[in-house]
Amino acid sequence: MAARAHTRTHPPASGTDTRLPWWAVVLPALAFAVLLLMIAGPGEARAATGDPSVTHLVERIQQTLSH
Numbered sequence: 001m002a003a004r005a006h007t008r009t010h011p012p013a014s015g016t017d018t019r020l021p022w023w024a025v026v027l028p029a030l031a032f033a034v035l036l037l038m039i040a041g042p043g044e045a046r047a048a049t050g051d052p053s054v055t056h057l058v059e060r061i062q063q064t065l066s067h
Contacts, residue, residue, distance in 0.1 A: 038062055 037058045 034058075034061065 037054075038061070
């Protein structure tokens with residue numbers, strides 16, 4: 001006696017919701033921006049931003065990560 005193969009009776013849903021949480025987009029973008037500033041170095045960051053507070057923040061992050 002042959003066993004019957006199980007087949008789907010319902011087609012898969014066509015309108016599934018695949019929304020990402022906000023942090024799934026923001027955190028990688030933020031990490032990319034921080035790494036780009038760290039690669040550019042403090043001298044280039046000052047010339048690009050013109051804001052000494054941002055440069056100071058990047059330098060503090062670099063000091064923290066290097067220790």
